[in-house]
Amino acid sequence: MSEIDPITLAPILNPGGIGGPLTAAHQEMVVKHRDDLEWDKLRYEGQSTKMMFHPTQEDPTIPNAGVVKYEKGSGHPLHSHYFAQIWYILAGKFEINGVVYGEGTMVFHADPHYEHALTTLEDGEILYVQYMGPTTRQPAIYEGRFNMKTRRSLEEESRAV
Ligand SMILES: [Fe+2]
Numbered sequence: 001m002s003e004i005d006p007i008t009l010a011p012i013l014n015p016g017g018i019g020g021p022l023t024a025a026h027q028e029m030v031v032k033h034r035d036d037l038e039w040d041k042l043r044y045e046g047q048s049t050k051m052m053f054h055p056t057q058e059d060p061t062i063p064n065a066g067v068v069k070y071e072k073g074s075g076h077p078l079h080s081h082y083f084a085q086i087w088y089i090l091a092g093k094f095e096i097n098g099v100v101y102g103e104g105t106m107v108f109h110a111d112p113h114y115e116h117a118l119t120t121l122e123d124g125e126i127l128y129v130q131y132m133g134p135t136t137r138q139p140a141i142y143e144g145r146f147n148m149k150t151r152r153s154l155e156e157e158s159r160a161v
Pocket of ligand 1: 079081115
């Protein structure tokens with residue numbers, strides 16, 4: 001008879017070592033490559049996206065994780081979110097709240113948060129990871145954000161969440 005793991009409540013398959021046991025609930029990694037995806041439209045003009053992982057109806061806890069490509073001159077207005085997110089600038093120059101940030105910069109937005117207006121000074125790319133807020137329990141949003149068929153005007157676009 002196998003023992004039950006107190007965290008996952010699943011049967012322990014192997015008691016393991018320092019890292020803890022392996023249970024029937026532990027999942028294997030999932031791998032994707034950006035070259036296997038087409039660019040999609042983000043809700044703001046001049047921004048394209050390849051979200052390699054994103055929330056689904058079946059599993060809203062999956063993060064939005066992928067890259068966003070910014071054309072010089074594109075940006076976004078001040079707006080807010082209930083989820084949390086991390087950005088890592090892979091290339092380009094971005095002005096946020098009067099400061100210019102470039103390659104190697106990481107930005108952490110705790111939940112809930114607001115984003116200052118952003119302007120792209122040089123074409124660039126940012127790695128995004130948006131995830132369910134540990135405080136708000138609100139998921140990242142994929143549908144209607146990262147896969148736009150046609151963009152709404154900025155006036156029509158929500159500035160909240
Ligand atoms: Fe945002």
